[in-house]
Every structure is written in structure tokens, then in C-alpha cells.
Amino acid sequence: MHIVSLGESQEKSYSTAEVAKKLGIATETLRKYNTLFYAHDIRFTKEKGKIRYSEHDLELMQQLQMLHAKSGMALVDCVAEVTKHVLKETDVITAEPSHTPVELQQLQQQVKLLEKDREQFREELSSLKTYIDEKLEKRDQQLMETVREMQEQKGILLEIKATQKKKWWQFWLK
Numbered sequence: 485m486h487i488v489s490l491g492e493s494q495e496k497s498y499s500t501a502e503v504a505k506k507l508g509i510a511t512e513t514l515r516k517y518n519t520l521f522y523a524h525d526i527r528f529t530k531e532k533g534k535i536r537y538s539e540h541d542l543e544l545m546q547q548l549q550m551l552h553a554k555s556g557m558a559l560v561d562c563v564a565e566v567t568k569h570v571l572k573e574t575d576v577i578t579a580e581p582s583h584t585p586v587e588l589q590q591l592q593q594q595v596k597l598l599e600k601d602r603e604q605f606r607e608e609l610s611s612l613k614t615y616i617d618e619k620l621e622k623r624d625q626q627l628m629e630t631v632r633e634m635q636e637q638k639g640i641l642l643e644i645k646a647t648q649k650k651k652w653w654q655f656w657l658k
Contacts, residue, residue, distance in 0.1 A: 544570065
């Protein structure tokens, strides 16, 4: 599979409607061209689900149009002829690395920093979890102590009420 849009990300890109307008064709015709190129393993760049065309892609479409107009060959044959030239060019051109060694080193440093930050966050999260667990345990203990004290006080109050309900002559009996 060959991706035609090999240009830099800084290169101007065009939408389907813009390319169709520049070529003087309908967008449906351009989509037909895309289908024919797709059959020859030529792919165009997609951004957010939409095809974006580079200057090189535009030239490719113009070559297709000129060949079709001059030769009168079928579109399928024209696409095959144009793709032969593209495939030869891409075979001759060596793929440039997308990142220079300096960029790779910077990326590696960023990855190390991110990993360090992630580990630090994990440690902080772990200590925070421990702190919360300890506080919850302490709160539970205090709550249980309070419940016990309330039950004891309730028992004392019940005894007091029971003694208050005794008749006057029962005070002398024990």
C-alpha cells in the first residue's frame, strides 16, 4: 500500500470540494478517481474521517485528467499508467525518518518525565489511600465508643426511671 500524501504536515491541504473545483469536476467524479486509485493501492491522507489532498495529490489528479483527455484511454487504464509513475517515484525516494535524533531524544526525555510523574502520582495516591483508610478506621472506633456510651447512659436512665416508679413503701425494701 502506498500513501500518496507523503508531504510534511505544514504542506497546504485541500478538501474534496476544493480539489474538485480546482480540477473543474464534480465531487462525485473526484470520489470515482479516489476509488480507482484505491484499487491500485494509492491512499490519500485522512483527517477526522475526511480525505485531505496535498499539492502532490492535486498534481496526480491533474496528470490523470491530462492523460485521459490526450489519450482517450479509459479512466482505469489512465489511473494504472499514472500509478506506475508514482510507484516508481516512491520506490526511488527513500522514506525520510519522521523524527530526527534530536527530536527522538527530546521525546524520550518527555516519556521519562511522564513516567516519573506517573510514579509520583501513584505514590501520592497510595499515601492518600492509606491516610483515608486510617481516618475512616479512627472514625469508626470513635463512633462505636459513642454508641456504647449512649447505650450505657440509656441503661442508667432506665434504672433511674425504674427507681422513680417504685412506690414510697418500696424504697425501704431492697
